[in-house]
Amino acid sequence: MIITTRHANALGCVSGSWRIWSLSDGYADMPANLLKEPDGRVHALPRSLDQAGAMLRLSVNCFLLIGPNAEGILIDCGAGGSWDPTMGHLEAAMAEAGIDPASVTTVAMTHTHSDHINGLLTPDGRELFTNLGRIVIASDAVEQFRAEKPLQRFAKLLAPVSDGERLADGLVAVAMPGHARGHMGYRLSTGEDDLLFCGDVIHVHAAQFARPELTWTYDDNQTIARATRIRLLRQAADAHSWLAGAHMTWPGIGRIAADGPGYAFVPVA
């Protein structure tokens, strides 16, 4: 995989006959005390951050996959206007890259938290993807999507998937349980590379590669989320797969290598 285009909020790569974009929706500042040791204690931060009210900055990344047939498959679509104005910038990132939102025909959601699904609508309430034909989502997450009142108009587009199901040639759904009900990742095999779009398996880039056992308070089931993270990182390191995460430091795409008891992250270059 090589980088072909670089903008402030959009990074374009090519692998085989696929084009892969990392698009920034913005960022969220979250309290650092949400990061926990396996025994439930707050993770002790480096001294530079170790103060009351310390915040961690989490990128909010979306990934656009354009296959040989030129149709756009977007993985997660950011927060829209549902949260903080530091998010909801996906449309601007696409404009920066010269990508027409009308080219997106599929949005594949990793889960139904607001920073992943609400970008179906722009902050000023427009439908961003005018040619959207389906919204891929884990079967287990359909009910939660339907409960989101502002997104009711999209319910007819829901295309539920289960672990191992194929979305397109080379693209399959991969269950990655623990963070949220029906948390689903997606694996793209381009013939040259394997990429794992892993949603919210990693929240704190600066800590959870080195120590995958650290958990995030907002993981629904911290035990399962931890087991998923440990397993996924081991598999990605062994198979030299690329990882692409929704909250890893933008552009959020890289490989990992064993480093002591944990891993070092090597961003795509």
Ligand SMILES: [Zn+2]
């Ligand atoms: Zn998230």
